[in-house]
Each structure stands twice: as structure tokens, then as C-alpha cells.
Amino acid sequence: MPDVDASLWAALHAGVAQVAAEVRRRIDHVVYRAQQTAIRVPLATTRAVASVLVGGESPDPAAVMALRERYEALLARDLANVDEGLYPRSLLYQIPFARYARTLPTFLVDLPGVLRRVRARDHDDLPGDVDLERYPPYFRRNFHWQSDGYLSCRSAELYDLTVELLFAGTADVMRRQVIPPVSRVVGDGARSDVRLLDVACGTGRTLAQIARAHPRLRLYGLDLSPYYLQVARRVLADVPDVSLVADNAERLPFRSGYFDVVTSVFLFHELPRPARRAVLAEMHRVLRPGGLLVIEDSAQLGESGELAFFLGRFAAEFHEPFYRDYVRDDLAAAAADAGLRVESVEPHFVSKVVVARKLAGARGPTSIHRGVAARRRGHARPPRS
Numbered sequence: 001m002p003d004v005d006a007s008l009w010a011a012l013h014a015g016v017a018q019v020a021a022e023v024r025r026r027i028d029h030v031v032y033r034a035q036q037t038a039i040r041v042p043l044a045t046t047r048a049v050a051s052v053l054v055g056g057e058s059p060d061p062a063a064v065m066a067l068r069e070r071y072e073a074l075l076a077r078d079l080a081n082v083d084e085g086l087y088p089r090s091l092l093y094q095i096p097f098a099r100y101a102r103t104l105p106t107f108l109v110d111l112p113g114v115l116r117r118v119r120a121r122d123h124d125d126l127p128g129d130v131d132l133e134r135y136p137p138y139f140r141r142n143f144h145w146q147s148d149g150y151l152s153c154r155s156a157e158l159y160d161l162t163v164e165l166l167f168a169g170t171a172d173v174m175r176r177q178v179i180p181p182v183s184r185v186v187g188d189g190a191r192s193d194v195r196l197l198d199v200a201c202g203t204g205r206t207l208a209q210i211a212r213a214h215p216r217l218r219l220y221g222l223d224l225s226p227y228y229l230q231v232a233r234r235v236l237a238d239v240p241d242v243s244l245v246a247d248n249a250e251r252l253p254f255r256s257g258y259f260d261v262v263t264s265v266f267l268f269h270e271l272p273r274p275a276r277r278a279v280l281a282e283m284h285r286v287l288r289p290g291g292l293l294v295i296e297d298s299a300q301l302g303e304s305g306e307l308a309f310f311l312g313r314f315a316a317e318f319h320e321p322f323y324r325d326y327v328r329d330d331l332a333a334a335a336a337d338a339g340l341r342v343e344s345v346e347p348h349f350v351s352k353v354v355v356a357r358k359l360a361g362a363r364g365p366t367s368i369h370r371g372v373a374a375r376r377r378g379h380a381r382p383p384r385s
């Protein structure tokens with residue numbers, strides 16, 4: 001009899017747990033969508049009013065419909081990823097509203113300067129106290145007309161809020177779409193010897209989310225802007241095992257085969273084509289054979305022709321000198337050219353995620369790889385042991 005009691009209790013317990021999980025799932029769906037709507041509606045309204053005031057070409061209804069569908073699909077995917085255990089539900093609610101509220105006054109004070117720059121088409125308005133020679137020419141500019149380009153603490157402080165406003169509350173949602181391919185490979189993250197490098201980690205928002213999903217990974221972030229890394233250090237303050245380095249992704253300062261996983265979010269559209277190729281060659285080099293590459297960047301015309309109007313408008317409205325070439329330079333094909341085996345290409349709202357593997361027993365380097373390797377000699381320094 002006691003055995004029957006015990007199994008009855010166990011069944012009851014399991015039943016209650018299942019119902020509780022389902023209730024929590026449904027609450028998440030409602031609360032999360034309410035949060036995203038609360039961010040999107042005021043921004044979409046402001047943008048609509050601004051475009052009436054400023055004028056300009058309107059998108060055709062089919063393009064608007066396609067954008068809406070992709071927005072909805074992104075939110076549905078985000079919730080499904082949590083349901084499938086690919087990342088924790090806490091990521092649905094990690095937008096730092098208090099920090100963004102504190103940043104808003106600085107953002108508003110900065111806005112007239114940005115508008116002046118847009119009107120004057122002035123993209124060389126950079127801080128006078130920075131040694132610009134340290135940076136490649138393509139980097140020395142005011143991307144998106146932002147104050148100081150990537151070259152000041154002020155720019156770094158404003159960046160996360162600005163991007164979240166630009167993408168109507170989906171910037172972090174898009175960034176975390178690099179996590180599912182990682183989760184499928186590292187499982188529950190039980191191994192603590194898996195090394196992941198985020199190339200062009202910026203202020204660390206992708207790494208922070210990866211760290212929540214996989215706290216035992218050994219994380220590395222690299223970015224050319226020391227100022228953005230300063231903010232990243234704060235964003236990642238509670239992540240114990242993370243190393244950040246300010247350097248050029250065209251010459252990664254790590255030895256060959258050092259990483260199990262390499263990720264990168266929103267870098268390639270800001271690079272000229274030769275730099276894109278050089279970075280891919282370096283990603284290939286630092287991955288171990290069989291290692292995983294997950295790149296997320298803007299959607300491209302090849303898979304997202306229905307967004308052509310919006311992709312064109314982005315290039316026209318923001319200072320993004322390499323974007324028009326980027327949208328035609330298929331990322332997956334470029335990764336394959338770098339010697340990687342492309343496993344999937346998935347659109348996520350206005351972005352896409354390319355998942356690829358370095359082949360076990362990968363073929364030797366192509367001429368592109370050799371060129372990069374030659375330039376790298378003399379630059380490489382040993383990674384943290």
C-alpha cells in the first residue's frame with residue numbers, strides 16, 4: 001500500500017508541475033508580448049510622425065506586411081526557443097530599462113549634434129584626442145552618424161539604447177538568436193573547457209546573454225573599440241570567466257584552433273569586402289577542426305528580397321558606406337569560400353544567422369588565408385593560458 005501511495009503522490013506531483021509549467025509558459029507569452037508592444041508602439045508612432053514631417057518615399061503595403069510578419073515570427077521564435085530549453089526564460093526580460101532611462105537625457109542632448117551631422121553629411125567628425133592611426137581607415141568615421149563614431153566613452157554609453165530604439169526593442173532578441181546553434185552543440189553547458197569567442201563584441205550584450213544561457217563556457221570578446229569594451233566590462237561584471245581584448249578582427253590575437261565556438265553579431269555590414277574576407281579567414285583559423293561558427297548580421301537581398309525597400313532605406317538614411325555592397329555579398333557563400341561548411345541560414349526579422357562548421361581535417365588555407373596569415377605574423381600574441 002505505501003508503494004501505491006508513493007506512486008500516486010509522484011504522479012500527482014508530476015501532474016501539478018506540468019500544469020504549473022504550462023501556466024507559467026502562457027503567462028510568459030502574454031507578459032513578453034505586452035513588454036515588446038509597449039516598446040514598439042511609441043517608437044513606431046514617433047517614426048511614422050517623423051516620416052510624414054520629413055517626407056520621402058513610402059514602402060509598398062506588401063513590404064510593410066513582410067516586415068510585420070518577420071517581426072511577429074521573431075517574437076514567436078524567441079518564445080519557442082525558451083520552451084525548447086535553448087536559453088533561459090530570464091532572457092525574455094533582461095532589457096535594462098533602468099539603465100536606458102538614465103541614458104535617455106544624454107541621448108536627447110546628443111540628438112541635435114547627430115541631426116547637424118546628417119544635414120551636413122559630415123561623417124568625419126571624430127574626437128581630436130584619439131590616435132586615429134591605430135585604426136583602419138574604414139573604421140574612422142561616424143557610423144550611423146553617431147557622435148564620435150566608435151571612438152569615445154560617450155558613444156559607448158549611448159550605443160545600446162540607440163540600437164534598441166532603432167530596432168524597436170528587438171536588438172537583444174535578434175542578438176540571442178546566435179544562442180540556439182551554440183546550445184545544440186554544447187548541450188547543457190556542463191563542460192567548462194569549451195571556449196567561445198565573440199568577435200566585435202561591442203558593449204557585450206551578446207556575451208552577457210550567452211553567459212546566462214551557458215554559465216560554464218569560457219568566454220572571450222574582441223572589439224576594435226577600447227571604449228566599447230569599457231562598457232562591456234560593466235555589462236559583464238557578474239560573469240566570472242570572460243576575457244576582453246581590444247584588437248582588429250582582421251588579425252585575431254589568438255593561436256590557430258584555440259576556440260570551439262566563434263560568434264559575431266552585426267559586424268560584417270560595417271566592413272569593406274576585403275576586410276570581410278580577412279575576418280572570415282581569421283575566424284576559420286582560430287576555430288578548432290569541427291568548431292562552430294555562428295554569424296548574425298543584417299538580412300541580405302539573396303534570402304530577404306521582400307525587405308529590399310527597408311534595406312535600401314537603411315543604407316540611405318544612416319551612414320553605412322559598405323552596406324550596399326554587403327547586402328549583395330552573400331555571407332553564407334563567403335563563409336563557404338573561407339573553407340567552412342555552411343549548415344544553415346535563418347532569417348530573423350531584419351537579420352540573418354549563418355551557422356557553419358570548420359571541417360575536421362580542413363583543407364589548407366586558400367590564397368586569402370595565406371595573405372592574412374602572412375600579415376598576422378608578428379602581430380600574434382599568446383592567448384590567456
Ligand SMILES: C[S@@+](CC[C@H](N)C(=O)[O-])C[C@H]1O[C@@H](n2cnc3c(N)ncnc32)[C@H](O)[C@@H]1O
Binds near residue numbers: 202
Ligand atoms: C554595429 S556594432 C556591433 C557590436 C555588437 N556586436 C552588438 O551586437 O551590438 C559593430 C562593432 O564592430 C566593431 N568593429 C568594427 N570593425 C572592427 C574590426 N575590424 N575588428 C574588431 N571590431 C570591429 C566596432 O567597434 C563595433 O563595436
